[in-house]
Amino acid sequence: MNKPFLLHSDAKSTMPILSLFFFFFLLMLQHTFSTTSTSNTIILQGNATFQSPNATFQLGLLGFSTGFYLAIRHTSLPTPNTVWVANRRTPAPSLSSAALHLTPSGQLLLTHNSTVLWATPNRTEPLSLKLLDSGNLVLLTRRGVVSWQSFDHPTDTWLPGINLTRFNSLTSWRTSSDPSPGPYSLRLTPPHYGQFDLFFNDAVSYWSTGNWTNGNFVNVPEMTIPYLYSFHFANPFSPAASFGFSEQPSDSGLRPPTMFRLDPFGQIRQYTWNDQAGSWNMFWAKPDPLCLVRGLCGTFGLCVGEPSKPCECLAGFLPRDNRSWSSGDYTGGCYRPDAECGTSDGFRDLGAVGFEFGNVSFVKGKSRRFCERECLGSCGCVGLAFDEGSGLCKNFYGSLSDFRNLSSSSGEVSYVRVPGGGSGRGFDRRVLSAVVIGSVAAFGVVLVTLLVLVKKRCGRRGFEEDFVPVLNLKVFSYKELQLATRGFSEKVGHGGFGTVFQGELSDSSVVAVKRLERPGGGEKEFRAEVSTIGNIQHVNLVRLRGFCSENSHRLLVYEYMQNGALSVYLRKEGPSLSWDVRFRVAVGTAKGIAYLHEECRCCIIHCDIKPENILLDGDFTAKVSDFGLAKLIGRDFSRVLATMRGTWGYVAPEWISGVAITTKADVYSYGMTLLELIGGRRNVERPPSAEVGESGGEMGGKWFFPPWAAQRIIEGNVSEVVDKRLGDVCNMEEVKRVALVAVWCIQDDEAMRPTMGMV
Incomplete structure (x- = not known):
């Protein structure tokens, strides 16, 4: 296919015109394929290539470390020469069974055996294929109009x-x-x-x-x-x-x-x-410089700026994924091989470095040794900086990322906490302390053990007698969580039942700790939460790591959601989410609720679906949280009688009337949440302008968004409801689908609402 067609030099002079015609005809075949038959035309197979007219570019099946790809590259120029790749997410595992087809309807198909790896949109007419000298792969109609081109992708x-x-x-x-x-x-x-x-x-x-x-x-x-x-x-x-x-x-x-x-x-x-x-x-x-790129070296990775190998792990840390690290993907970062913190930890001098993320605690100190003692007092402290000029300690908590060297003129030097003593300073008095403490501990261990046994037998009996056994949950001590949260100093949220704090456990994992603060420790809500999600796991449900039930303390420990609650992104003055993320949030939330309703051993009604209870992790994956109001009903029952609970504006009408509720109560709340997601706003707020006042409802002197939005959606004016911050960067077909589902979910008659599985 990619060998030039030649005419013999002894061709008879009586046929020069016919020979010239065939030469140009065959030359066109080398650079153009068309479909006129009823079967697929194989364009490429194996090592064959398809070249542009001047042989500037070629199309072929190229092999890389992860498989074989349909790609365009410069024909004769060295790396980097690959300018376009079709099947980036679905490489062919072998070359022998891969082929590029052009169908009679003008569709390009890349297949491996019978599996389609990549395809252009299906057309209704035969098309011809050309690779231009610009590097553009085009599908042309019979009239020469471009139907599809790689330059658009x-x-x-x-x-x-x-x-x-x-x-x-x-x-x-x-x-x-x-x-x-x-x-x-x-x-x-x-x-x-x-x-x-x-x-x-x-x-x-x-x-x-x-x-x-x-x-x-x-x-x-x-x-x-x-x-x-x-x-x-x-x-x-x-x-x-x-x-x-x-x-x-x-x-x-x-x-x-x-x-x-x-x-x-x-x-x-x-x-x-x-x-x-x-x-x-x-x-x-x-x-x-290169080190300004975000996320390049991951957590505890240091950017050194070398073009061939820009990253290295901080001293005392190792690559989290050796295979990715050796292949040139450093974004996974590094980890401390000894996850347990201890008194033998020390600090390694990093010089003047900058970094991103993490949390910082400021302490006025007289010396760096004072800063070290403060940091060693908490397993969550991963490093520190001390400015001799100001005498200010900065103790760092969490996972630190994007380390990079700064000018040596900086007056602040950073130190990372490492196992085994680090620089070896500041630990000589601990041997004597250990001997003294060990002697005292040996004398008192028997007494302490007896006291603990008595306390467990008497103090916990009332809690354990009727508490549902929970597997895979860790029971934390109050002191352990107090240390993890640095004395409950970093508040990240507040709800109806308590305050949420960020913390870091001894294994360096970041968690969210909810401290229940209702009279009696929120005992009812606490037990509901642990019993509901203690034994279930789903990618769209927040994972409960453990709990603390010590004396009057009731605390719940969850995985930490880096991007917070969905409600944060539904404020006019707050950050905005792209439509792609919003759509993923809508689908992910639906999957989580459907799992509770339809796949658990007992049907679980959440009872409080709202943006504040939909959390977003580092990849903006939606996870349903806060099960303190949840109700469990057996599969033999369809309704449960419960006192009215939840949040005004999201509560289903049947609940207000006092009848027994079904899972359709959650469906109603989900529909209300969808309207907020589409509009990028809260459902209850002041009227935006006179033009929308006639269709909305009034709630305590404030304008109610859902009736106005539902009316416009039903009339087909979905664009009026969509968050103006999105501009035109959204898939309107998806927007319309989500909008219609929202209206379907918020009908007054619960029988008319869909199930979450249907959603």
């Missing part, structure tokens, strides 16, 4: 002729040998679409081009060099924004190849080809 490389819009973006490779999607992306930033941002995990922006001003981006001064390429920004600062570039013509008409590439290490780089050196020249890279 860029991967990690931006070539001349590609226009980036709000619908497409660049996503890095996982590593230099793994084309699967990595954690970094470059995209136009809503809602104004006047600049590009680099994102880590689609959530954290760590560099921006700045706004488009006077023909270039503020933070990219290299764009002012006009003789290399020219940028064109159509409709900037609008949802229709489209940004691209083209190479400037030279006197000879030829210009060395140029491309932008989002590197696996999170930098956007421009490369130009250097003919004399025979290699790519990196013209510029952002952000610069």
Whole structure:
């Protein structure tokens, strides 16, 4: 397929025109495939390639460390030469059984045996396939109109002729040998679409081009060099924004190849080809230096900035995943091999470093040794810094990330806590202390043991007699949780039954500790919570790690949700979630509630579904929480009589009337939550304007959003309900589907509502 067709030099002179015709016909076959039959046409198989007319680019099945991919690459230029990859998430395990087909209806299919790995949209007419010298793979109609093109679906490389819009973006490779999607992306930033941002995990922006001003981006001064390429920004600062570039013509008409590439290490780089050196020249890279890239080295990883190996673990720490680390993916970070903290811990001097995340406690101290003693008093303290000038201790808690060296002129030096003594200072008096304490302990151990046994037998009997046995839960002491939360000093939330604090256990895992504060320790809610979720686990339910029931103390220990409650993102002045995240939250919440209703041994009615009780983890996965009001009913029963509970605005009508409730009460609350998710607002607030006042309901002098929203959804005016912060960056088909489900869920007649499984 990729060998040139040749005519013999002794061809008869009587047929020059016919020979020339066949030459051009066969040459066209080399670069164009069309479908006119009723069966699939195999375009590529095995090591065959499909080249552009001038052999600038070629399409083929290329092998990488994770499998085989349909890819376009520069034909003769060295790495980086792969400019587009089709099946990034689904590599073919072998080359022999992989093939690219063109169907009679004009659809491209990449298959492995009988499994479809990648496909273009199905069409209704035969199409022809071409690979252009620009590197663009196109499907053309009979009239030559482009029906589909790879330039509309860029991967990690931006070539001349590609226009980036709000619908497409660049996503890095996982590593230099793994084309699967990595954690970094470059995209136009809503809602104004006047600049590009680099994102880590689609959530954290760590560099921006700045706004488009006077023909270039503020933070990219290299764009002012006009003789290399020219940028064109159509409709900037609008949802229709489209940004691209083209190479400037030279006197000879030829210009060395140029491309932008989002590197696996999170930098956007421009490369130009250097003919004399025979290699790519990196013209510029952002952000610069490399260590400003967020998440590059993970937790307790230090960025050293070397292009080939930018990360290393802090002294005393090891890579969390050796395989990923050796392949060039450092985002998993490092861990302390000895998870238990102890009196033999010490501190290792890191010099002047910067880092992200974590929590800090400020203490006024006379010396670094004082700071060390403060830090060693808590297993949650992972490091410290001491500024001799101000005499200020900074003790760090949690997982610290993105370490990078700073200027040596900084007056603050950081130290990380390591096992085995670290620098070896400050521990000489502990041997004597250990001997004294050991002698006293030996004398009192018998007495203490007896007291503990008596206390357990008498003090816990009342609690254990009617408490449901719970498996896989750890029983914490109050002192242990007090230490983990540093004396309950870091409040992260407050609910109807108590306050939630962030803490860190001795195994370095971050947790959320809820301290019940109702009279009597919230005993009823405490038992309901432990009994309900103590024995169940689901990806969309917050995991209960353990509890404390000591004297009058009632505490619950959960996994920590880094991104907090959904309610935080439903405030006009608060942060906003993209539609993709909102849709995942809607589906994930539904899955969690459906599991409670339909898959547990006993049906569980949550009774308090609302945004405050939907938490988001580090990947914005939704997890239902707070089961203090939950009711368990046997599978032989469909209703349960319960006193009215929950939160006004989410409580189903039948509950207010005092009848026995069903799982449909949760469905109603879920529907109310969906309306808030779509609108990016709370259901009860002051009227936004006169234009919406006539259809809403009044609740205590405030405007009730759901009736107004439901009416517009039923009328087909869903766009009026959608959060204006989303702009046009949302899938309207998904929005309409979610909106209709919300209205379906909040009907007054519970029999008309769907089950959560149907949702």
